[in-house]
Amino acid sequence: AQSVTQLDSQVPVFEEAPVELRCNYSSSVSVYLFWYVQYPNQGLQLLLKYLSGSTLVKGINGFEAEFNKSQTSFHLRKPSVHISDTAEYFCAVSGLGTYKYIFGTGTRLKVLA
Amino acid sequence: NAGVTQTPKFQVLKTGQSMTLQCAQDMNHNSMYWYRQDPGMGLRLIYYSASEGTTDKGEVPNGYNVSRLNKREFSLRLESAAPSQTSVYFCASSERDYGYTFGSGTRLTVV
Numbered sequence: 001a002q003s004v005t006q007l008d009s010q011v012p013v014f015e016e017a018p019v020e021l022r023c024n025y026s027s028s029v030s031v032y033l034f035w036y037v038q039y040p041n042q043g044l045q046l047l048l049k050y051l052s053g054s055t056l057v058k059g060i061n062g063f064e065a066e067f068n069k070s071q072t073s074f075h076l077r078k079p080s081v082h083i084s085d086t087a088e089y090f091c092a093v094s095g096l097g098t099y100k101y102i103f104g105t106g107t108r109l110k111v112l113a
Numbered sequence: 114n115a116g117v118t119q120t121p122k123f124q125v126l127k128t129g130q131s132m133t134l135q136c137a138q139d140m141n142h143n144s145m146y147w148y149r150q151d152p153g154m155g156l157r158l159i160y161y162s163a164s165e166g167t168t169d170k171g172e173v174p175n176g177y178n179v180s181r182l183n184k185r186e187f188s189l190r191l192e193s194a195a196p197s198q199t200s201v202y203f204c205a206s207s208e209r210d211y212g213y214t215f216g217s218g219t220r221l222t223v224v
Contacts, residue, residue, distance in 0.1 A: 006155075009153070032210050034213075036213075036215075042217060042218075043117075043203060043215035043216055043217045043218055044203070044205075044213070044215045046212040046214075049210075049211075049212050051210055090155060090156065094210070099144050099146075099161060099163045099207070100146075100158055100171065101213060102158075103148075103155045103156040103157075105154060106155050
Protein backbone atom coordinates (compact mmCIF):
# COMPACT_ATOMS: atom_id res chain seq x y z
CA ALA A 1 0.00 0.00 0.00
CA GLN A 2 1.04 3.58 -0.57
CA SER A 3 0.58 6.74 1.45
CA VAL A 4 1.32 10.42 0.90
CA THR A 5 2.11 13.18 3.38
CA GLN A 6 1.96 16.85 2.49
CA LEU A 7 3.70 18.51 5.38
CA ASP A 8 2.25 22.00 5.04
CA SER A 9 -1.47 22.69 4.95
CA GLN A 10 -0.95 26.35 4.02
CA VAL A 11 1.98 28.23 2.50
CA PRO A 12 1.86 32.03 2.19
CA VAL A 13 4.49 33.59 -0.06
CA PHE A 14 5.03 37.00 -1.61
CA GLU A 15 4.71 37.50 -5.34
CA GLU A 16 7.94 36.86 -7.29
CA ALA A 17 9.43 34.88 -4.38
CA PRO A 18 10.39 31.21 -4.77
CA VAL A 19 8.25 28.48 -3.25
CA GLU A 20 8.61 24.82 -2.33
CA LEU A 21 5.66 22.60 -1.48
CA ARG A 22 6.70 19.43 0.26
CA CYS A 23 5.50 15.89 -0.41
CA ASN A 24 6.72 12.65 1.12
CA TYR A 25 5.46 9.22 0.21
CA SER A 26 5.61 5.69 1.56
CA SER A 27 5.50 2.57 -0.57
CA SER A 28 6.82 -0.97 -0.58
CA VAL A 29 6.93 -0.99 -4.40
CA SER A 30 8.14 1.33 -7.11
CA VAL A 31 5.86 4.30 -7.65
CA TYR A 32 4.62 6.92 -10.03
CA LEU A 33 4.24 10.42 -8.58
CA PHE A 34 2.03 13.33 -9.57
CA TRP A 35 1.25 16.91 -8.65
CA TYR A 36 -2.18 18.37 -9.33
CA VAL A 37 -3.47 21.93 -8.94
CA GLN A 38 -7.01 22.91 -8.03
CA TYR A 39 -8.20 26.47 -8.57
CA PRO A 40 -11.25 27.62 -6.58
CA ASN A 41 -14.46 25.83 -7.52
CA GLN A 42 -12.76 23.80 -10.22
CA GLY A 43 -11.60 20.24 -10.76
CA LEU A 44 -8.00 19.11 -10.48
CA GLN A 45 -5.53 19.69 -13.29
CA LEU A 46 -2.32 17.72 -13.80
CA LEU A 47 0.80 19.86 -13.23
CA LEU A 48 3.49 17.24 -13.73
CA LYS A 49 4.28 13.57 -13.27
CA TYR A 50 7.24 11.31 -12.62
CA LEU A 51 7.06 7.90 -14.24
CA SER A 52 10.73 7.02 -14.79
CA GLY A 53 13.97 8.48 -16.11
CA SER A 54 15.23 11.92 -15.08
CA THR A 55 14.47 12.71 -11.48
CA LEU A 56 13.86 16.39 -12.27
CA VAL A 57 10.47 16.80 -13.86
CA LYS A 58 9.22 19.99 -15.47
CA GLY A 59 5.54 20.77 -15.67
CA ILE A 60 3.15 23.48 -16.74
CA ASN A 61 3.12 27.07 -15.48
CA GLY A 62 6.86 27.03 -14.64
CA PHE A 63 6.62 24.37 -11.91
CA GLU A 64 9.11 21.57 -11.46
CA ALA A 65 9.57 18.70 -9.01
CA GLU A 66 12.42 16.43 -8.05
CA PHE A 67 12.03 12.75 -7.26
CA ASN A 68 14.32 11.72 -4.43
CA LYS A 69 14.11 7.99 -3.87
CA SER A 70 16.36 7.91 -0.82
CA GLN A 71 14.34 10.63 0.90
CA THR A 72 11.04 9.29 -0.49
CA SER A 73 10.16 12.83 -1.48
CA PHE A 74 8.72 14.63 -4.48
CA HIS A 75 8.79 18.33 -3.62
CA LEU A 76 7.25 20.89 -5.95
CA ARG A 77 9.12 24.13 -6.70
CA LYS A 78 8.70 27.35 -8.60
CA PRO A 79 11.45 30.00 -8.73
CA SER A 80 9.08 32.99 -8.92
CA VAL A 81 5.38 32.80 -8.11
CA HIS A 82 2.53 34.94 -9.43
CA ILE A 83 -0.77 35.92 -7.88
CA SER A 84 -2.43 33.53 -10.33
CA ASP A 85 -0.62 30.58 -8.70
CA THR A 86 -2.88 30.92 -5.66
CA ALA A 87 -4.58 27.52 -5.50
CA GLU A 88 -4.55 24.20 -3.69
CA TYR A 89 -1.89 21.70 -4.70
CA PHE A 90 -2.17 17.95 -4.28
CA CYS A 91 0.56 15.34 -4.41
CA ALA A 92 -0.46 11.82 -5.47
CA VAL A 93 1.23 8.42 -5.67
CA SER A 94 0.38 5.17 -7.40
CA GLY A 95 2.16 1.85 -7.28
CA LEU A 96 3.46 0.47 -10.57
CA GLY A 97 0.78 -1.58 -12.26
CA THR A 98 -2.03 -0.28 -10.04
CA TYR A 99 -4.82 1.99 -11.16
CA LYS A 100 -5.49 3.83 -7.95
CA TYR A 101 -3.89 7.08 -6.95
CA ILE A 102 -3.53 8.00 -3.29
CA PHE A 103 -3.76 11.74 -2.73
CA GLY A 104 -2.27 13.87 -0.02
CA THR A 105 -4.42 16.24 2.00
CA GLY A 106 -3.36 19.24 -0.07
CA THR A 107 -1.37 22.45 0.42
CA ARG A 108 -3.03 25.83 -0.01
CA LEU A 109 -0.62 28.21 -1.69
CA LYS A 110 -1.51 31.85 -1.13
CA VAL A 111 0.51 34.37 -3.11
CA LEU A 112 0.55 37.81 -1.55
CA ALA A 113 0.99 41.10 -3.42
CA ASN B 114 -12.96 18.81 -26.37
CA ALA B 115 -15.23 18.02 -23.38
CA GLY B 116 -12.96 15.58 -21.46
CA VAL B 117 -14.86 14.40 -18.38
CA THR B 118 -18.40 15.69 -17.88
CA GLN B 119 -20.22 15.42 -14.57
CA THR B 120 -23.88 16.12 -13.89
CA PRO B 121 -25.38 17.70 -11.92
CA LYS B 122 -23.00 20.43 -10.72
CA PHE B 123 -24.99 21.12 -7.54
CA GLN B 124 -27.56 19.08 -5.62
CA VAL B 125 -29.36 19.35 -2.30
CA LEU B 126 -30.92 16.18 -0.91
CA LYS B 127 -32.93 15.39 2.16
CA THR B 128 -31.72 12.62 4.43
CA GLY B 129 -32.91 9.27 3.08
CA GLN B 130 -33.37 10.40 -0.52
CA SER B 131 -31.55 8.68 -3.34
CA MET B 132 -29.77 10.06 -6.37
CA THR B 133 -27.34 9.15 -9.12
CA LEU B 134 -24.33 11.21 -10.12
CA GLN B 135 -23.49 10.87 -13.78
CA CYS B 136 -20.05 10.90 -15.37
CA ALA B 137 -19.05 10.55 -19.00
CA GLN B 138 -15.67 10.79 -20.74
CA ASP B 139 -14.92 11.16 -24.42
CA MET B 140 -11.20 10.29 -24.39
CA ASN B 141 -11.60 6.53 -24.85
CA HIS B 142 -9.97 5.92 -21.46
CA ASN B 143 -10.23 2.46 -19.97
CA SER B 144 -10.21 3.41 -16.27
CA MET B 145 -12.67 5.60 -14.37
CA TYR B 146 -12.89 6.69 -10.75
CA TRP B 147 -15.10 8.39 -8.19
CA TYR B 148 -13.51 10.45 -5.42
CA ARG B 149 -14.95 12.61 -2.69
CA GLN B 150 -13.21 15.74 -1.42
CA ASP B 151 -13.68 16.97 2.12
CA PRO B 152 -11.87 19.87 3.83
CA GLY B 153 -8.56 18.77 5.34
CA MET B 154 -8.90 15.23 4.03
CA GLY B 155 -7.81 15.54 0.44
CA LEU B 156 -9.42 13.21 -2.08
CA ARG B 157 -10.58 9.78 -1.05
CA LEU B 158 -11.37 7.03 -3.53
CA ILE B 159 -14.92 5.70 -3.36
CA TYR B 160 -15.01 3.23 -6.26
CA TYR B 161 -13.08 2.68 -9.43
CA SER B 162 -13.43 0.75 -12.67
CA ALA B 163 -10.16 -0.44 -14.15
CA SER B 164 -11.86 -1.37 -17.41
CA GLU B 165 -15.32 -1.74 -18.89
CA GLY B 166 -17.22 -4.47 -17.06
CA THR B 167 -15.25 -4.27 -13.80
CA THR B 168 -15.72 -2.23 -10.62
CA ASP B 169 -13.89 -2.30 -7.30
CA LYS B 170 -14.19 -0.67 -3.91
CA GLY B 171 -11.89 2.11 -2.91
CA GLU B 172 -11.13 3.58 0.48
CA VAL B 173 -14.65 4.79 1.42
CA PRO B 174 -17.30 2.71 -0.44
CA ASN B 175 -19.95 2.43 2.29
CA GLY B 176 -23.26 4.00 1.31
CA TYR B 177 -22.45 4.10 -2.40
CA ASN B 178 -22.90 1.90 -5.46
CA VAL B 179 -21.53 2.29 -8.96
CA SER B 180 -22.31 1.18 -12.49
CA ARG B 181 -19.92 1.13 -15.42
CA LEU B 182 -22.61 1.44 -18.06
CA ASN B 183 -20.19 1.29 -21.00
CA LYS B 184 -16.67 2.48 -21.72
CA ARG B 185 -17.72 6.14 -21.60
CA GLU B 186 -20.01 6.26 -18.57
CA PHE B 187 -19.52 5.58 -14.87
CA SER B 188 -22.30 6.51 -12.45
CA LEU B 189 -22.33 6.79 -8.66
CA ARG B 190 -25.51 6.09 -6.72
CA LEU B 191 -26.45 7.11 -3.20
CA GLU B 192 -29.32 4.83 -2.15
CA SER B 193 -30.20 6.58 1.11
CA ALA B 194 -28.35 9.85 1.53
CA ALA B 195 -26.90 10.82 4.92
CA PRO B 196 -25.49 14.17 6.12
CA SER B 197 -22.03 12.53 6.27
CA GLN B 198 -22.19 12.26 2.49
CA THR B 199 -22.20 16.03 2.10
CA SER B 200 -19.10 16.57 -0.02
CA VAL B 201 -17.73 17.49 -3.41
CA TYR B 202 -17.62 14.49 -5.72
CA PHE B 203 -15.15 14.18 -8.56
CA CYS B 204 -15.14 11.73 -11.40
CA ALA B 205 -11.87 11.04 -13.22
CA SER B 206 -10.64 8.88 -16.05
CA SER B 207 -7.22 7.64 -17.07
CA GLU B 208 -5.35 5.56 -19.57
CA ARG B 209 -2.54 3.53 -18.02
CA ASP B 210 -0.20 5.83 -16.07
CA TYR B 211 -0.65 9.01 -18.02
CA GLY B 212 -2.42 10.75 -15.17
CA TYR B 213 -6.04 11.39 -14.34
CA THR B 214 -8.35 13.78 -16.14
CA PHE B 215 -10.91 15.15 -13.69
CA GLY B 216 -14.40 16.46 -14.15
CA SER B 217 -15.42 19.78 -12.63
CA GLY B 218 -17.18 18.17 -9.66
CA THR B 219 -20.62 17.83 -8.10
CA ARG B 220 -21.26 19.75 -4.90
CA LEU B 221 -23.73 17.68 -2.84
CA THR B 222 -25.42 18.84 0.35
CA VAL B 223 -27.52 16.43 2.41
CA VAL B 224 -29.81 18.11 4.94
